Each structure stands twice: as C-alpha cells, then as structure tokens.
Amino acid sequence: MNIFYHFGRYLLFIKSMFSRPEKFKVYYQRTMMEMNSIGIGSLPIVAIISLFVGGVTTLQIAYQLVAGLVPKSIIGSIVSDSTILEFAPTITCLVLAGRVGSNIASEIGTMKVSEQIDALEVMGINSSGFLALPKITAAIIMLPCLIILAMVLSIWGGMLVGDLAGILPIESFLKGARSTFRGFTVTFSLIKAAVYAFIITSVSSYQGYYTTGGALEVGTSSTRAVVYSCVMILFADYLLAQLLL
Amino acid sequence: MIEVKNLNKSFGEKHVLQNVSAMFAKGRPNLIIGASGSGKSVLMKCMVGLERVDTGEILYEGKDFANAVYDEKKAIRREIGMLFQGGALFDSLTVEQNIMFPLNMFTEMGKEEKLERVNFCLQRVNLVNSNKLLPSEISGGMKKRVGIARAIALNPKFLFCDEPNSGLDPVTSRVIDNLILEITEEYEMTTIINTHDMKTVFDIGERIVFIYKGKKEWEGNKDQIRSANSEALAEFINASVF
Numbered sequence: 410m411n412i413f414y415h416f417g418r419y420l421l422f423i424k425s426m427f428s429r430p431e432k433f434k435v436y437y438q439r440t441m442m443e444m445n446s447i448g449i450g451s452l453p454i455v456a457i458i459s460l461f462v463g464g465v466t467t468l469q470i471a472y473q474l475v476a477g478l479v480p481k482s483i484i485g486s487i488v489s490d491s492t493i494l495e496f497a498p499t500i501t502c503l504v505l506a507g508r509v510g511s512n513i514a515s516e517i518g519t520m521k522v523s524e525q526i527d528a529l530e531v532m533g534i535n536s537s538g539f540l541a542l543p544k545i546t547a548a549i550i551m552l553p554c555l556i557i558l559a560m561v562l563s564i565w566g567g568m569l570v571g572d573l574a575g576i577l578p579i580e581s582f583l584k585g586a587r588s589t590f591r592g593f594t595v596t597f598s599l600i601k602a603a604v605y606a607f608i609i610t611s612v613s614s615y616q617g618y619y620t621t622g623g624a625l626e627v628g629t630s631s632t633r634a635v636v637y638s639c640v641m642i643l644f645a646d647y648l649l650a651q652l653l654l
Numbered sequence: 655m656i657e658v659k660n661l662n663k664s665f666g667e668k669h670v671l672q673n674v675s676a677m678f679a680k681g682r683p684n685l686i687i688g689a690s691g692s693g694k695s696v697l698m699k700c701m702v703g704l705e706r707v708d709t710g711e712i713l714y715e716g717k718d719f720a721n722a723v724y725d726e727k728k729a730i731r732r733e734i735g736m737l738f739q740g741g742a743l744f745d746s747l748t749v750e751q752n753i754m755f756p757l758n759m760f761t762e763m764g765k766e767e768k769l770e771r772v773n774f775c776l777q778r779v780n781l782v783n784s785n786k787l788l789p790s791e792i793s794g795g796m797k798k799r800v801g802i803a804r805a806i807a808l809n810p811k812f813l814f815c816d817e818p819n820s821g822l823d824p825v826t827s828r829v830i831d832n833l834i835l836e837i838t839e840e841y842e843m844t845t846i847i848n849t850h851d852m853k854t855v856f857d858i859g860e861r862i863v864f865i866y867k868g869k870k871e872w873e874g875n876k877d878q879i880r881s882a883n884s885e886a887l888a889e890f891i892n893a894s895v896f
Contacts, residue, residue, distance in 0.1 A: 428724070431759050524742035531702050531814075532756055533731035 439543035448551030463566030485585030514634035517617025541614035552606035661710035688865035735805030741797035750785035
C-alpha cells in the first residue's frame with residue numbers, strides 16, 4: 410500500500426505545480442538559472458563519461474570480433490548505434506540522476522526542514538511550482554542538448570581510440586557508422602532524454618519536498634531521490650523501447 | 655480582527671485542537687501561550703494555512719480562510735506576514751535579497767523603489783549596513799530582525815510570530831518584543847505571537863489565549879492572568895516565573 414500512497418502523492422505533487430505563476434518574470438529567471446546549473450554545470454562530467462564510454466566500447470567490440478570474416482567497419486556501426494540508442498541517453502542520465510537529483514533533493518529538503526518552504530506558502534506562493542517547475546523545465550530543455558553532446562563525444566571517443574589503438578582507421582569507423590545510421594534513432598534518443606529529465610527532476614523534487622526531520626533525513630531523501638530516479642529511468646527505458654521501436 | 659471558531663484538528667487518533675474559539679484584536683499584540691505540545695503551534699499553523707483544519711472557521715475580517723478555495727486563500731495570505739521560529743530566511747540569498755523577495759514576487763516596483771523599501775524595513779528593525787550579508791553570517795537576533803523586516807515588507811495587515819524569543823538571550827528577547835510591539839502599534843497590525851516566555855506575556859500581553867491539552871483553557875490580559883481561575887495556568891506561570 411505504501412507504494413500506492415507515494416505514487417498518488419507524487420501525482421498530486423505534479424498537479425500542484427501547474428497553477429498560474431505568481432510572476433512569470435521570476436519563474437523565467439529561475440528557469441534560466443537552473444538551465445545554467447543543470448546544463449552548463451553538467452558539461453564536464455558528461456564530456457568525460459561520453460569520451461570514455463565511446464573509447465571503451467570500441468576496445469571491447471574489437472576484442473569480441475575475433476573472426477576475420479567480419480569487416481572492421483562494423484565496429485563503427487555498433488559503437489555509433491549503441492551510443493545513440495542507449496549509452497548516450499541512458500548512461501548519461503543515470504549519472505545525471507546522481508549529480509542533479511541529489512542536488513535538487515538536498516536543496517529542497519533543506520528548505521523544507523528549515524521552514525523556508527513554509528515561508529513561501531505563508532507569502533501566498535505556490536511552493537511546489539516555484540521550486541520544482543523551473544527545474545523540470547530547465548532539465549527538459551537542457552538534457553536533450555547534453556545528450557546530443559554525449560552522442561558526438563562518445564562516437565568521437567570511439568573513433569579516436571580505434572585509430573590510436575590501431576584497431577581500425579577513422580575512415581572505416583565512419584563508413585561503418587554511416588552504413589547503419591537511421592535518423593529516427595536520434596529522435597528516439599532525444600525523446601528518452603526528455604522523459605528522463607522529467608523523471609530525475611520531478612522524483613528528486615518530490616523526495617525533497619516531503620522531507621521531514623533534520624539533516625539526517627535530508628541525506629536519506631537525497632539518496633532515495635537518486636535510487637528511485639535510476640530505477641524509474643531503467644523502467645522508462647524499457648517501456649519506451651517497447652513502445653517506440 | 656481575526657476570529658477562530660470551533661477549530662478542530664487531529665493527527666490520526668490524536669485530537670490536537672478541540673473546539674478552540676478565540677478572538678484576536680486588531681492593531682494589538684495577541685499572545686497564544688501554553689506548554690510545549692499543548693497545540694499552540696498547530697493553532698498558529700492552522701491560522702496561516704500551513705495545516706488544514708478538520709472542522710471550524712478562521713475569519714480574517716469576516717472572510718473565512720479555513721474553508722476558502724485556493725485562490726481566495728492566496729489573496730488572504732498576501733496580507734499576512736510571518737516571523738518563523740528559526741527565521742526561515744532563504745539561505746542562498748543575502749539579507750537584502752531576502753527582504754526584496756516578496757517585493758519581487760508581488761509588486762511592480764522598480765529596482766530603486768524596491769531598494770528604498772528594503773532599506774526602510776532594515777532601518778525599522780535597526781539593522782543598517784547589513785544588506786549584503788548572508789543569513790549564515792548573522793546572529794540569531796539579527797536573523798529574527800531580518801525575518802521581521804521581510805514580514806513587514808509588503809505592509810501586511812496581520813503579523814504572526816512563532817516563538818520570536820526562542821534561542822535568544824534575555825536582552826535580545828526584550829529588544830525583539832519591543833520591536834514587535836512598536837511595529838504592531840505603528841502599522842495597526844493584528845499581531846499574533848506564539849510564546850511560552852512569561853516575560854513577554856507580562857510585558858506585551860494585552861490579550862492572551864492560554865491553550866492547554868488542545869483546548870482553550872483561559873483568555874484575558876496580563877493584569878488578569880495572576881488571578882485567573884485555572885490550575886493549569888497557575889502551574890504554567892509558577893513554573894516559568896522565579
């Protein structure tokens with residue numbers, strides 16, 4: 410029954426966010442700030458992860474392709490397809506669930522336990538909308554951009570490692586990547602990114618918003634935000650693949 | 655004026671407020687007193703809408719707040735200022751930004767005008783040249799003053815103070831009490847103070863509501879409190895005054 414209680418309360422929390430903003434300009438400014446924090450702030454970690462995931466994927470596929478009959482260019486095909494379809498959106502968002510999710514949950518959780526959210530409510534401000542909506546909007550805009558960057562860097566990393574390690578030249582890698590490329594996979598990946606962005610920010614905001622207690626509970630909320638976001642991302646990953654592919 | 659009629663509030667099986675009715679005078683400091691766990695904080699939370707009441711009415715100048723729809727509640731809330739126990743200042747904003755926050759949200763003032771209002775409020779609570787400090791850089795007493803300055807930024811009709819003296823030394827407590835009294839009289843606010851500090855009660859308790867085990871046990875003023883016919887109140891006073 411506990412899961413139904415939380416799911417119901419989560420839906421009510423989402424619903425409560427969508428009332429008319431008290432002042433659009435303030436919400437706009439907050440969204441811009443969150444775009445900077447979530448998007449620009451995540452650039453280094455996304456870049457590092459993407460480069461390494463691409464490089465390691467190339468090395469491991471080359472290790473598995475022991476039969477001489479398979480053309481080396483297939484490595485480029487597999488690396489680019491798996492990167493676009495799965496690695497870039499899912500792995501990046503799982504990592505961002507840790508970085509962004511814990512940050513959101515602890516920020517809102519601390520505001521909750523120090524009565525700052527009560528102060529917003531007493532002023533007549535819709536606290537859930539004021540705190541969570543700019544974060545959700547910012548993430549839905551910025552995460553697809555980060556995922557595009559992750560795709561580019563991951564494929565570039567795979568291509569570079571393939572060339573430097575003497576596995577296959579850049580031309581072969583690109584030939585393989587182009588041979589199986591389908592435009593819809595990018596669209597699918599961006600849909601996934603937007604869905605994951607909503608999951609990470611809404612689940613984390615929910616966890617923070619309903620924190621009760623003190624510092625210890627803020628930490629617990631933060632951990633729960635990351636764990637639940639990751640589980641929901643994997644669940645959504647399966648559901649979207651089943652529905653859209 | 656604020657009137658509370660037959661207020662009931664339960665948390666699960668626990669009946670925290672039982673048929674509480676009280677009247678809070680306009681332009682005067684009104685005190686809610688009682689021991690810890692008596693229900694006075696819940697009463698205040700119900701009055702500002704942080705807790706939903708089970709049954710009963712809360713009338714702000716005749717308008718029922720407890721049973722109002724969301725937009726009506728929002729409109730009444732804009733006439734409410736509240737000083738929280740811990741200040742509840744936004745810790746990522748400076749003192750100036752904290753006081754400017756309600757002005758940003760609810761007014762169309764220009765930047766200069768807002769700054770002027772912020773400086774006026776800071777001056778009113780005797781805190782000048784603190785604009786750029788963060789809440790983490792100021793003392794408990796200063797936090798309370800900034801909380802008061804933020805609460806009065808929009809010229810509210812009703813001011814709620816939740817244990818304004820908690821965690822403060824006796825001297826600072828008196829300064830905060832006097833400040834609340836001055837502001838109440840100056841702006842003719844209906845001020846409601848939740849406290850268990852008997853010094854506050856005897857200093858500014860013009861209208862006092864004593865809550866005991868979720869019920870209104872006694873109502874009167876500081877001159878009547880010692881002769882009140884209530885054992886619980888006598889015990890509460892005797893335990894506090896030495």
